[in-house]
Amino acid sequence: MVKRIPEVELELERRVEALAMEVVELEWAGSERRPILRLRVDFPGSEPGSGVTVGDCARVSRELEPWLDEHEALSERYVLEVSSPGVERPVSRKRDWVRFVGREVAVKGAEPLGNGGSRRLEGEILRVEEEDAEAEEFRVYLGLNDGTEVEISQGEIERAHLIYRWE
Numbered sequence: 187m188v189k190r191i192p193e194v195e196l197e198l199e200r201r202v203e204a205l206a207m208e209v210v211e212l213e214w215a216g217s218e219r220r221p222i223l224r225l226r227v228d229f230p231g232s233e234p235g236s237g238v239t240v241g242d243c244a245r246v247s248r249e250l251e252p253w254l255d256e257h258e259a260l261s262e263r264y265v266l267e268v269s270s271p272g273v274e275r276p277v278s279r280k281r282d283w284v285r286f287v288g289r290e291v292a293v294k295g296a297e298p299l300g301n302g303g304s305r306r307l308e309g310e311i312l313r314v315e316e317e318d319a320e321a322e323e324f325r326v327y328l329g330l331n332d333g334t335e336v337e338i339s340q341g342e343i344e345r346a347h348l349i350y351r352w353e
Contacts, residue, residue: 188214188221191259201250202227207238210271211278220263223254226271231285234273234348243268273350280324280340283314290349293328293338300328300336307336308349 199209207227216222227246228237247268254260277283277291292308293299299307309328312335317323326343328336 188216188218190214194223194254194257194260197253198223198225198250201253202246205246205249206230207242207246210282211276216265219261220265221261222265222267224267224269225250226269226276228271228275234271234275234350238270243270274347277346277348278343280314280322283311283324283326286348287311287313290351291328291346292349293326293346294344295338295342296344297342299342300338303336307338309336 195212198212202209202225206229208230210226210228211224212226213224214221215224225246227243232238247266250268251266254264254266255262275282277286289311290308291311292306294306296305298305307328307330309330312327312329315325315327317325317339324340326338326340328338330336
């Protein structure tokens with residue numbers, strides 16, 4: 187498994203922001219010899235399904251590749267995949283949770299979430315509260331379909347994404 191390279195992550199974030207977009211998710215996959223960087227980007231404030239286009243993703247890729255080609259900490263055999271977050275957009279950062287209050291989300295944890303419930307929950311994001319401002323930790327409150335409210339600490343969340351209801 188490939189190791190994350192923090193300085194690459196920070197610089198990717200900065201370079202994407204310079205293109206008036208935001209990094210939604212960066213996933214490291216592949217191996218040390220052939221790392222795969224899966225980068226999901228979007229325009230700040232766009233709604234799922236109405237954000238970046240294939241052309242926007244190609245532009246991000248063209249802008250990032252020369253810098254990545256020269257980075258000595260990254261194997262020259264790297265693969266960069268740039269895509270839109272899609273309609274079932276990942277929700278990981280505090281800004282995403284706050285932005286999508288009122289929307290339905292699916293949350294997966296390594297352990298049972300919120301007071302010993304299930305490892306996977308679906309519900310509406312009711313609110314987000316800061317737990318530790320310095321550490322940028324927060325808690326998410328979900329309203330489940332059965333009417334109960336569940337409190338989940340950021341550290342319990344393994345993955346989360348918006349739920350899109352096809353009509």
